[in-house]
Amino acid sequence: xxxxxxxxxxxxxxxxxxxxxxxxxxxxxxxxxxxxxxxxxxxxxxxxxxxxxxxxxxxxxxxxxxxxxxxxxxxxxxxxxxxxxxxxxxxxxxxxxxxxxxxxxxxxxxxxxxxxxxxxxxxxxxxxxxxxxxxxxxxxxxxxxxxxxxxxxxxxxxxxxxxxxxxxxxxxxxxxxxxx
Numbered sequence: 001x002x003x004x005x006x007x008x009x010x011x012x013x014x015x016x017x018x019x020x021x022x023x024x025x026x027x028x029x030x031x032x033x034x035x036x037x038x039x040x041x042x043x044x045x046x047x048x049x050x051x052x053x054x055x056x057x058x059x060x061x062x063x064x065x066x067x068x069x070x071x072x073x074x075x076x077x078x079x080x081x082x083x084x085x086x087x088x089x090x091x092x093x094x095x096x097x098x099x100x101x102x103x104x105x106x107x108x109x110x111x112x113x114x115x116x117x118x119x120x121x122x123x124x125x126x127x128x129x130x131x132x133x134x135x136x137x138x139x140x141x142x143x144x145x146x147x148x149x150x151x152x153x154x155x156x157x158x159x160x161x162x163x164x165x166x167x168x169x170x171x172x173x174x175x176x177x178x179x180x
Contacts, residue, residue: 034093034094035090038087038089038090039083039086039087041086042082042085043079043082043083043086045116046078046082046115046116047079049116049119049120050078050079050119052120053119053120053123054071054119056071056074056123058123058125058126059071059122059123059126062177062180064180065176069169069173071123075119077166077170078166080162081162081163081166084162085108085111085112085145085159085160087156087159088145088149088153088157088159088160089104089108091149091155091159092104092108092148092149092153092156094153095152095153095156097148097149097151097152097153097156103148104145104148104149107145108145111141111142114134114137114138115138118131118134118135118170122134122174122177128174128178131177132174132175132178135167135170135171135174136171138167139164139167139168139171142160142164143164145160146161146164
């Protein structure tokens with residue numbers, strides 16, 4: 001019993017004994033919860049939009065060039081982009097970037113909104129011209145996120161790169177859809 005009183009993991013220690021392992025565990029749990037939340041919410045919204053509007057009957061019916069991605073690939077890449085951006089945003093948040101750089105949060109929210117709206121707008125309703133405007137705006141928002149995230153966390157900046165590549169390709173696909 002006396003040896004337990006001196007052990008740093010027990011709560012009944014004297015005030016001079018440190019509780020660092022307990023504090024680190026609580027901090028790790030909070031970080032994991034915030035990471036899970038910040039990734040699951042955008043992924044859930046993206047997945048819900050895909051499930052609700054993802055049939056893409058108009059897209060499937062179009063005669064498309066060979067280099068056009070199949071619908072399942074568009075959805076998978078959109079989910080992957082959502083994952084990378086939410087992870088990047090969490091890294092920026094964890095480094096205090098949303099407090100220090102208030103534009104980072106607004107840019108991230110705009111990026112998520114544009115990403116979610118493109119699928120039903122183009123694949124379901126067939127509004128390719130409006131979809132192209134959304135693609136260009138989304139690409140610009142991603143570039144702004146890239147520059148903003150770069151100032152806070154270099155790894156977060158790198159997570160935006162595949163999203164930029166995907167949006168650049170999707171913009172070309174959307175442009176081509178106008179003339180099909």
